[in-house]
Amino acid sequence: MNAPDVELRDRVLAAGTGAGLEVVGTCSAEPFLAARKALEERKAAGLNGTMQFTYKNPVRSTDPSATVEGCATLVVAAARYPSSVPEQPERASARVARYATDDHYGRLRAGLRAMADLLKAAGHRALVMADDNSVVDRAAAHRAGIGWYGKSANLLVPGQGSWFVLGSVLTTADLGESPEAVADGCGTCRRCLDGCPTGAIVAEGVVDARRCLAWLVQQAGEFPHEYREALGDRLYGCDECQEVCPPNKRTDLADPTVMAPGAAPGPWVDVEWLLTAPDDDLLDDATLGRWYVPKRDASVLRRNGIVVLGNLVHDGRARPEDLDLLVPFLEGADPVLAEHAEWAAVRGGRPDLLDPSPVRQDVADGPTT
Numbered sequence: 001m002n003a004p005d006v007e008l009r010d011r012v013l014a015a016g017t018g019a020g021l022e023v024v025g026t027c028s029a030e031p032f033l034a035a036r037k038a039l040e041e042r043k044a045a046g047l048n049g050t051m052q053f054t055y056k057n058p059v060r061s062t063d064p065s066a067t068v069e070g071c072a073t074l075v076v077a078a079a080r081y082p083s084s085v086p087e088q089p090e091r092a093s094a095r096v097a098r099y100a101t102d103d104h105y106g107r108l109r110a111g112l113r114a115m116a117d118l119l120k121a122a123g124h125r126a127l128v129m130a131d132d133n134s135v136v137d138r139a140a141a142h143r144a145g146i147g148w149y150g151k152s153a154n155l156l157v158p159g160q161g162s163w164f165v166l167g168s169v170l171t172t173a174d175l176g177e178s179p180e181a182v183a184d185g186c187g188t189c190r191r192c193l194d195g196c197p198t199g200a201i202v203a204e205g206v207v208d209a210r211r212c213l214a215w216l217v218q219q220a221g222e223f224p225h226e227y228r229e230a231l232g233d234r235l236y237g238c239d240e241c242q243e244v245c246p247p248n249k250r251t252d253l254a255d256p257t258v259m260a261p262g263a264a265p266g267p268w269v270d271v272e273w274l275l276t277a278p279d280d281d282l283l284d285d286a287t288l289g290r291w292y293v294p295k296r297d298a299s300v301l302r303r304n305g306i307v308v309l310g311n312l313v314h315d316g317r318a319r320p321e322d323l324d325l326l327v328p329f330l331e332g333a334d335p336v337l338a339e340h341a342e343w344a345a346v347r348g349g350r351p352d353l354l355d356p357s358p359v360r361q362d363v364a365d366g367p368t369t
């Protein structure tokens with residue numbers, strides 16, 4: 001057996017940091033058996049809801065050599081995304097989770113490609129994978145010594161928190177042993193479990209997708225009634241378990257970056273635009289166009305926006321008149337949007353919007369003579 005090529009490993013990792021990746025590491029490509037067990041148990045318990053992703057084929061998603069034959073090493077990277085967000089604009093606006101505000105995966109993949117290119121030039125196979133169904137990214141990052149598993153299930157980088165997206169290069173190159181695991185940094189804290197608006201963290205490190213807002217906003221059809229108020233102002237993604245997290249709060253305080261309000265792509269989406277723009281404008285938008293939207297159906301985004309609008313008006317963060325935006329949905333052909341619009345009108349204190357107008361009443365009653 002050949003000795004691990006540590007010189008190549010050092011050059012590859014240097015290429016990653018040179019390409020702007022904040023944290024890089026390597027680990028063996030042995031199957032991730034603990035993650036496989038977790039996927040299978042959670043699937044059996046129904047915790048994945050209708051989610052597929054890594055749950056679709058746990059054996060495959062936890063075995064890198066099923067994706068790259070002869071895979072020996074994973075070169076893993078974490079790309080940090082901005083932790084500061086601007087204040088909500090004056091107009092009614094819906095919140096976007098920080099990971100979804102810009103093309104952070106694009107930056108991650110570019111860095112991973114820089115490392116993969118070196119591996120290929122050295123004669124090895126190398127394939128970039130990030131947020132793909134074939135690799136359990138957190139388990140890889142954990143094994144590569146990039147961070148610890150928080151009780152929120154998020155992977156935290158020591159001293160830097162969890163505002164990171166994760167990915168790997170799967171390669172046939174043998175780059176050496178996995179490092180020591182990073183020690184747990186949660187201790188007795190349990191703020192994420194207590195702070196989750198829907199109680200979706202059902203045990204330490206275990207998320208029930210059926211309650212997790214990050215999944216519910218991506219799911220087609222009816223948004224569950226019991227979680228509509230908890231959705232608050234969130235249009236896409238949910239950061240609550242990360243925002244309450246002390247290690248993240250420390251990085252937030254230390255981060256001088258403030259994304260300019262109104263700059264595109266931005267973390268707030270104007271609700272009036274969301275509810276009135278043509279579907280293609282939403283789906284081709286520089287920010288929204290990158291999101292996972294089932295069947296590329298813009299009505300899923302509008303449905304979330306309708307619930308958000310009801311919550312914003314209820315909380316005094318938008319004007320009751322803003323609920324007039326619901327009228328086309330109340331009168332429209334889409335029964336799912338109509339039902340959500342009814343809910344939002346009542347939630348925002350405008351049940352008058354549900355009353356049929358005199359004109360419509362006349363029509364409904366038919367001729368009086």
Ligand code: B12
Nearest residue numbers: 035038054097131137154155165166204205207214237238
């Ligand atoms: C499915 C999925 C989701 C689902 C389910 C999340 C989940 N926790 O399972 C939904 C849609 C809800 C989701 C939400 C989010 N996701 Co997501 N998601 C994925 C995806 C596609 C697969 C994850 C997976 O396989 N989960 C299965 C379970 C078994 O894995 P796990 O949760 O990590 O479980 C481990 C822990 O429980 C640990 N464990 C076991 N026992 C114990 C005991 C203790 C005490 C502890 C602490 C841990 C622990 O071991 C398990 C197995 O390794 C990955 C991308 C990928 N290909 O990996 C992204 C990924 C995990 N998501 C990511 C992100 C950014 C998010 C959100 C923050 C997005 C947002 N802001 O809305 C939220 C966070 C929600 C949360 N608290 O987890 C990042 C994570 C980055 C990070 N630093 O951790 C990933 C890696 C995407 C990426 N490539 O960057 N996600």
Ligand code: SF4
Nearest residue numbers: 196212213238240241
């Ligand atoms: S993403 Fe939101 S809903 Fe999901 S576990 Fe975290 S706090 Fe709870």
Ligand code: SF4
Nearest residue numbers: 150151186189192245
């Ligand atoms: S909130 Fe506390 S328990 Fe949860 S991940 Fe952060 S440090 Fe760990």
